[in-house]
Amino acid sequence: MTTFVEILALKKQFGDVKAVDGVDLSIQEGEMLVILGPSGCGKTTLMRMIAGLEIPSDGEIMIGGQQVTKLPPRARHIAMVFQSYALYPHMTVYRNIAFPLKAQGGLEKEEIDKKVRHAAGALGIESLLDRKPRQLSGGERQRVALARAMVKEPSVLLLDEPLSNLDAKLRASARDELQRFQRRLGITTIFVTHDQVEAMGLGDRIAVMLAGKVRQVGTPAEIYGESADTFVATFLGSPGMNLLEGAEHTIGFRPEHMLPVDGAKIREGTTRYIVTVDRVENLGADTLVYGSVDDGTHVVAKIASTLLFSASTGDQREFAINPAHLRYFDKETGRIIAPDAQ
Amino acid sequence: MARARIKRAGLYTAVVAFCFFFAAPFLWMIITAFKTDRDLYRAQNNPFFFNEPPTLDNLDFLFFNTNYLGFIRNSLFVGAVVVIITLLLAVPAGYSLARLAGRWGERASIGMFLIYLVPPILLFIPLFRIVVALHLNNSLWSLVVTYPTITIPFSTWLLAGFFGSIPRDLEEAAMVDGYSRFSAFVRVVLPLSVSGIIAVIVFTFTLTLHEFIYALTFVTASAQRTISVGVPVELIRGDVFFWQSLMAAAVIVAIPVGIVYSLFLSRLVAGLTMGAVKG
Amino acid sequence: MSVETVKPPRFSILSDNERVLGALMLAPAVIFILALVGLPLVISIAFSLSDVTVGDTSLDFVGLENFRRVIRTPQFQRAVVDTVVFTIVALLIILVLANILAVIFTQDFHGKWLARILVILPWATPIALGTLGWLWLLDSKFSPIDYVLVQVGLLGPDTLLGPGLHLNYLGREFLAMGSVILVHVWRLTPLSAVILLAGLTSIDQELIDQAQVDGASGLRTHLQIKLPLITPIMAIASLFGFILIFTDLVVVFVLTRGGPIYYTQVLSMWSYNKGLEGGALAEGAAIALFFAPVLLVAAVLILRTVRRIEVN
Numbered sequence: 001m002t003t004f005v006e007i008l009a010l011k012k013q014f015g016d017v018k019a020v021d022g023v024d025l026s027i028q029e030g031e032m033l034v035i036l037g038p039s040g041c042g043k044t045t046l047m048r049m050i051a052g053l054e055i056p057s058d059g060e061i062m063i064g065g066q067q068v069t070k071l072p073p074r075a076r077h078i079a080m081v082f083q084s085y086a087l088y089p090h091m092t093v094y095r096n097i098a099f100p101l102k103a104q105g106g107l108e109k110e111e112i113d114k115k116v117r118h119a120a121g122a123l124g125i126e127s128l129l130d131r132k133p134r135q136l137s138g139g140e141r142q143r144v145a146l147a148r149a150m151v152k153e154p155s156v157l158l159l160d161e162p163l164s165n166l167d168a169k170l171r172a173s174a175r176d177e178l179q180r181f182q183r184r185l186g187i188t189t190i191f192v193t194h195d196q197v198e199a200m201g202l203g204d205r206i207a208v209m210l211a212g213k214v215r216q217v218g219t220p221a222e223i224y225g226e227s228a229d230t231f232v233a234t235f236l237g238s239p240g241m242n243l244l245e246g247a248e249h250t251i252g253f254r255p256e257h258m259l260p261v262d263g264a265k266i267r268e269g270t271t272r273y274i275v276t277v278d279r280v281e282n283l284g285a286d287t288l289v290y291g292s293v294d295d296g297t298h299v300v301a302k303i304a305s306t307l308l309f310s311a312s313t314g315d316q317r318e319f320a321i322n323p324a325h326l327r328y329f330d331k332e333t334g335r336i337i338a339p340d341a342q
Numbered sequence: 343m344a345r346a347r348i349k350r351a352g353l354y355t356a357v358v359a360f361c362f363f364f365a366a367p368f369l370w371m372i373i374t375a376f377k378t379d380r381d382l383y384r385a386q387n388n389p390f391f392f393n394e395p396p397t398l399d400n401l402d403f404l405f406f407n408t409n410y411l412g413f414i415r416n417s418l419f420v421g422a423v424v425v426i427i428t429l430l431l432a433v434p435a436g437y438s439l440a441r442l443a444g445r446w447g448e449r450a451s452i453g454m455f456l457i458y459l460v461p462p463i464l465l466f467i468p469l470f471r472i473v474v475a476l477h478l479n480n481s482l483w484s485l486v487v488t489y490p491t492i493t494i495p496f497s498t499w500l501l502a503g504f505f506g507s508i509p510r511d512l513e514e515a516a517m518v519d520g521y522s523r524f525s526a527f528v529r530v531v532l533p534l535s536v537s538g539i540i541a542v543i544v545f546t547f548t549l550t551l552h553e554f555i556y557a558l559t560f561v562t563a564s565a566q567r568t569i570s571v572g573v574p575v576e577l578i579r580g581d582v583f584f585w586q587s588l589m590a591a592a593v594i595v596a597i598p599v600g601i602v603y604s605l606f607l608s609r610l611v612a613g614l615t616m617g618a619v620k621g
Numbered sequence: 622m623s624v625e626t627v628k629p630p631r632f633s634i635l636s637d638n639e640r641v642l643g644a645l646m647l648a649p650a651v652i653f654i655l656a657l658v659g660l661p662l663v664i665s666i667a668f669s670l671s672d673v674t675v676g677d678t679s680l681d682f683v684g685l686e687n688f689r690r691v692i693r694t695p696q697f698q699r700a701v702v703d704t705v706v707f708t709i710v711a712l713l714i715i716l717v718l719a720n721i722l723a724v725i726f727t728q729d730f731h732g733k734w735l736a737r738i739l740v741i742l743p744w745a746t747p748i749a750l751g752t753l754g755w756l757w758l759l760d761s762k763f764s765p766i767d768y769v770l771v772q773v774g775l776l777g778p779d780t781l782l783g784p785g786l787h788l789n790y791l792g793r794e795f796l797a798m799g800s801v802i803l804v805h806v807w808r809l810t811p812l813s814a815v816i817l818l819a820g821l822t823s824i825d826q827e828l829i830d831q832a833q834v835d836g837a838s839g840l841r842t843h844l845q846i847k848l849p850l851i852t853p854i855m856a857i858a859s860l861f862g863f864i865l866i867f868t869d870l871v872v873v874f875v876l877t878r879g880g881p882i883y884y885t886q887v888l889s890m891w892s893y894n895k896g897l898e899g900g901a902l903a904e905g906a907a908i909a910l911f912f913a914p915v916l917l918v919a920a921v922l923i924l925r926t927v928r929r930i931e932v933n
Contacts, residue, residue: 053830074836086831090849099845100835152836356725357736360718364811365739367754368746370765374757382763385786389765431653434646442643450647456920457654460662461868463889464909467902468664469657491657494650523642552747554871559897570747574875585757592750600745604737611819 004029004188005050005156010059012045019045021212023059030186032179034203036193038235042212043192044160050190051080051158064155074103079149080158083165085141087133093120093144094129100152119151123181138166139174146181157182157189163198175201196236200224208232227252230334233327239288241327242299249337250329255288255302257325260309261318270320275299277311289317368593375400375590382585400586404577409564410591413572416482420568421550423486428493428546429539435494436501437527441513454502458495462555465491470559484560485568489553493546500545504538504613505531540606541613551599569595668906687907696883696891701911704887707798708866711805715862716855718806719813724843726818744811752875755804759790759876766790791877794884801885804872809862816858820851856926860919868912888912 005027012020020042027033035043048054050061052073061069068076079100088096097119101112120126123143133141142162149157162178163171179202182189193199199206200220207217208231216228227233227241233252234240241252258273259266275291278298287309289301301319303309311317328337370389374382376396387393404410439450469488470479478484508531516526532539557571564576573591577584603610669687671680691697722740726733743751758766767787770776778784790796824847832842848855870889873879879886879894886894888911896905 051834053833073834078834080831080834082827082831084825084827086825086827088828088831088846099832099837103832103836103838103841148835353725353728353730356721357730357732360722360725361736361739364743364807367751367758367807368742370758371754385763385768389763389768431650435650438643438646442639442646454650454654455923457658459864459916459920460658461864461889461909461912461916463868463870463892464665464906464912465658465661467668467896467906468661471664472657472661488657490653494654498650523639548744552749552871554747554749554874555893570749574749574753583757588750588753589757592746592754595750596742596746600738600742603745604734604741607737607741607815611815611822 002029003027004064005190006060006062007046007050008060008062010046010049010061011057012042012049012054013057018212020049020056023209023212023214025207025214025217027188027190029188031204032182032189032191032202034191034193034199034206035209036196036199036203036206036235037209038194040211041209043194043209046209047158047160047190047192050156051078052076076156077154078156078158079152079154080160081142081145081149081162083161085133085145085162085165087136087141087144087148089133091132092129093125093131093133093136096133096144097129097148097151100148104152115151116147119147122150123147138170139177142166142174142178146178150185150187155188157187159189159191161193163193164195171198178202197238200236208235210235226336227327228336230329233329233336239300239302243329244293244297244299245295245331246328248331250331250334252327252329253321253325255300256286256304257321258299258301258303258319259321260301260303260307261320266320270322271326272318272320273299274316274318275301277313277315277317279313280311291317368596371589371593375586375593377586379586400584401590403584404587404590408576408587409567409572410576412565413567413569413576414595416566416572417551417568417570420482420485420489421547424489424493424550425543425546427486427490428497429542431490432494432497432501432542433532433539435498437505437531439498439502440505441510442523454495455499456495458492458499462492462553466555466559469556473560478560480561480563480566482561482566482568485550485553485557488556488560489550492553493549497542497546500542500613501535501538504535504541508534537609537612539613540609544603544606544610551595665906666910668903669910671903673903674900683903687903688910691904691907691911696886699883700886700888700891700908703798703885704867704889707802707805707887708863711802711809711866712859712862714802714806715810715813716859718810719817719858720848722810722814723817723821726814727821740814741811743808746808748808748871749875751808752804752872755800755807756791756876759800761787761789761792764788764790792881794881797877797881797885801872801876804876805866805869808872809865813858813862816854817851820854821847824850853926857923860923860926863919864916867915 003026005025007023007025007027010020010023011018023042023046025033035046037043045054049056052068052071052075056069059069060067063076063078073080087093088099091099094116097116098112101107101115107115116129117126120129123146125140125143125147128136128140128144133144136144145162159178163174166174175198191199191202200223203220205217205219206223208215208223210231216223216232218226223232224236227236230241230243230250230252234243237254239255241254242258244251261272273293275289275293277289277291279290281288281290285305287303287305289303289309289311290298291301292298329335330337373390373392376398377392378394378397378399381387381392381394382389384393435454439454473479473484473488476484476487478487512530512534513523513526516530517523521529551568552570553568554570557568558575561567561571564572567575569591573588577588577591667680670682670684672683672686673680726737730736746754758764764787767776770782770788771786774780776782776788777786782788788796790800828846828850829842832846837846868889869887870893873885873887873890874893877885879890883891888908892905892908895901895908899905
């Protein structure tokens, strides 16, 4: 795996606001890297700098070994799909897809036609070539946007929250299509989203961002199982990790790792907590138990429907957690403390 | 980087060229206003400099020997009253067409717009007869009564488009809260429509300030004239043109109005955008 | 638990019944227009079909005689040609200039606030007064433009523009026509630029970003993406401009009164000269009614454009 996109100490400041505050990222050729974070974390600004729509205040961007930091978008061999898909409303699907080829110039009409039809074929939209964008469904629009992006054979594909405008049912199938598409073409892809389920499902690796900085980069398993700090730990997971203030450290454990002591066979040597139940939500496949421990901190437990469990408001229930699932974070910095140092 | 610099230079050149084309006449008008007759009426003299010392005589003449101040007063009066009448009639009408009239409302609002296309030149003779019949001739009220025929159709159309682009949810929320439709209109829609209303006020005021045909035909007494007609008629007596005073008269009106308009430009653009562009 | 009902306030019937409310809010404007536009229009048509003059105020029906008489005059063809030519030429120039000006104002530059004021001045000035300024600028004896041309060596004995020291803009046929067009361009470009600017700023920024990423240059983006998207608003602005120039009386009135001879006598000027100055009210009205077919076509075009905006 070779590094294809390199981002070095990248910064962007708007007046007093530090939108991106020193980001280092290496994106491997052919991988799908997801940049995940809440609104305002700087992920879109970062994406726009990679695309060339914003000039960084400091730092460098390299694509394919070439310094592109100050180059305009059209010099970078990239393609981008926006949240709204930005299909030109006054042009047919055909002309939309042909547009980047015409803009780049130097191609004969027959060549352009061949490439457009090839791209349309790859995405299964040949029958839509004469339609206008307003006549298309959300899923069809995504495919047109992708065809337009791929028709000029870019080296990097940038996607800015392209699934946010689709309704929930459509989102899952669109996500599936997108992943197959990217795997099939093997193109280096950067995907920005605030939806952690999307990120976990799509990304080969995920970069979690907050307030202009990258908190952690890793595979979904690493991000989830070995969260680097309390922010990542609580941002990922639905619901996120529970955090309790211990004597020396902050202790964290995920809701799904809390096992009710009655109704399950619990080994010795597990950490136990008594939870006063506040509210129970039966979600079908899981049951969420909201409550608090003895010092008043709120916790949430996620219990699979395969376990027998029932509780009402005010009940006290004991939960056990396998010590391997406990995480310890520094009280001041929030960063995780390595197991051997515990 | 050099390309960027050339582009920048091109931009500034274009800006200067346009500003020159549009504003140079005014600069020159200002200079002329202070010129003596001897200086002005010699073809060899440079029209852009003061070959003789500048004089205030022409301004003197303008303010004290003509009804200029009266003209300004009359124009402002007519402008203000017509703006009020237009708002009173066009705002409810625009809302009615946007929200309350259903399908035929769209057609009606287009119809409104089409009325605007009927040129004053077609109407001024019969209107004059009507004005005389109402005994309004030679009075500013003749203008106050007739100008809205020009301003209302356009304003109604603009406001109908503008109101139509405000989401219905807001009014409906107010109605659920207990307000009547009319109340919701006043409390919710109007405060959000400031840009559209400013656009209407600016256009209406402009139209009344500029209007010439009706002002020329309906009002002949000097004391009742508006700027648009008073200045050319009073300051051109037969073959004699009081050029310097004419130029002064024009500039004195143009510059304050220009400054005010440019202040409201962004609001105006917003008003036009909501109304006309989004349809 | 009982549910309390709130008693509706007194005028609820009025302010809640939408049909009634709608009609009431619309009525004043409609009545006003019918009385002061509809009625005079009908009277105008009546005049044109009669023999009324300032002297003879009895309305005797003469059918289409006025129209026939008007068409037979040499001025008729000239008036129609002038009106159409002035309008179309002026409009084309205005569209190009307004586009450039609007694009300029989407950029940021030093002194933008001052430029805005300067550029708006022609529109802010009452038409009559602004035109008066040009009347002097184009004067046959004292024109400053002539002065500059002489200084620069383009005018005067042995120069490009001819032996005389004055170009007599308003006294020569084609120069006079050009002058009228010039003043129309001068006063209407600022307003058109404002309208176009409104259109340009309302375009979704993502579309422009996408075009940049797709590799389009600034010019290509403007011509192939932005202009097509603001075509509806350009169409409306053009049609407005068309009406304003087509029916204009003031500029011609102040600059040339229709002269030299009748070379710049557009339809509205002719209607005024005949009707008010000449006293032949019926003929004046007939001339003005020649606007009607053109305005009808313009109206239909506007209707279609507006409908297309709404469909999109």
